[in-house]
Amino acid sequence: EPNSLRCLPVHPLWQSPLTIPGGTRQSPINIQWRDSVYDPVLKPLKVSYDPTTCLHIWNNGYSFLVEFDDSADRSIIVGGPLENQYRLKQFHFHWGAINEWGSEHTVDSKFYPAELHLVHWNAVVYPTFEEAVMEGDGLAVIGVFLKLGAHHEGLQTLVDALPAIKHKDTIIEFDVFDPSCLLPSCPDYWTYAGSLTTPPLTESVTWIIKKQPIEVDENQLEAFRMLLFTSDGEEEKRMVDNFRPLQPLMDRTVRSSFQ
Numbered sequence: 244e245p246n247s248l249r250c251l252p253v254h255p256l257w258q259s260p261l262t263i264p265g266g267t268r269q270s271p272i273n274i275q276w277r278d279s280v281y282d283p284v285l286k287p288l289k290v291s292y293d294p295t296t297c298l299h300i301w302n303n304g305y306s307f308l309v310e311f312d313d314s315a316d317r318s319i320i321v322g323g324p325l326e327n328q329y330r331l332k333q334f335h336f337h338w339g340a341i342n343e344w345g346s347e348h349t350v351d352s353k354f355y356p357a358e359l360h361l362v363h364w365n366a367v368v369y370p371t372f373e374e375a376v377m378e379g380d381g382l383a384v385i386g387v388f389l390k391l392g393a394h395h396e397g398l399q400t401l402v403d404a405l406p407a408i409k410h411k412d413t414i415i416e417f418d419v420f421d422p423s424c425l426l427p428s429c430p431d432y433w434t435y436a437g438s439l440t441t442p443p444l445t446e447s448v449t450w451i452i453k454k455q456p457i458e459v460d461e462n463q464l465e466a467f468r469m470l471l472f473t474s475d476g477e478e479e480k481r482m483v484d485n486f487r488p489l490q491p492l493m494d495r496t497v498r499s500s501f502q
């Protein structure tokens with residue numbers, strides 16, 4: 244590793260620098276509600292997902308991901324702060340060991356117990372996801388906060404699949420799932436220019452953070468925490484606290500779609 248990186252503090256989970264040298268738009272951030280600026284130009288976000296584009300669910304050793312067939316414009320988002328339409332590639336979650344923390348973004352310095360990320364890429368401009376990951380307008384990620392409350396029927400379908408992907412690098416087929424069931428009913432969101440929160444940490448993400456959390460129950464959060472970072476046969480390490488520390492806002496404004 245170049246010695247300039249050697250001296251940076253390293254995050255235990257990702258063995259990656261906590262801060263990117265020269266990074267000016269890193270994620271996650273704290274969203275200070277009163278500092279966000281209402282932008283009347285922002286459009287409603289339009290989400291149209293085809294549930295049959297769902298492929299599989301897998302444990303990548305950091306989180307669990309549900310991946311989609313993104314070979315055509317079948318599951319897309321458009322509008323909001325976006326100039327193009329973006330294709331759904333995957334969604335995953337970040338969560339804590341206990342309900343006091345777990346989300347990546349915070350609102351007025353408050354953590355939620357978990358956060359959903361729906362990851363989309365700009366297939367209008369870039370030929371592949373891998374190339375879009377390297378470009379400032381390459382990705383759009385919808386962030387949804389999870390809070391402790393009522394049982395979430397749609398999430399239960401995912402929870403029921405987790406025991407089959409307990410260990411790192413396990414995968415099962417997942418035929419039909421409509422991720423729009425994981426979106427809150429309220430259309431309000433914040434948006435800002437940021438980055439991936441895991442390696443390669445590239446500054447390629449337009450973040451769209453929903454104001455309203457979805458409610459999940461304790462058993463559903465506990466099901467996330469029974470996943471393992473480790474492969475079958477290794478000493479078991481529970482998959483918890485897979486969220487990146489907050490990053491400096493620097494010269495950025497968080498815009499809101501609501502007053």
Ligand SMILES: NS(=O)(=O)c1ccc(CCNC(=O)Nc2ccc(Cl)cc2)cc1
Nearest residue numbers: 305306335360362384438439440441485
């Ligand atoms: N957390 S994000 O939406 O900025 C993000 C979106 C996409 C990527 C590229 C695909 N890789 C991936 O999704 N990896 C991953 C996910 C969750 C955890 Cl906990 C660890 C690793 C990386 C970060």
Ligand SMILES: [Zn+2]
Nearest residue numbers: 335337360440
């Ligand atoms: Zn994420």
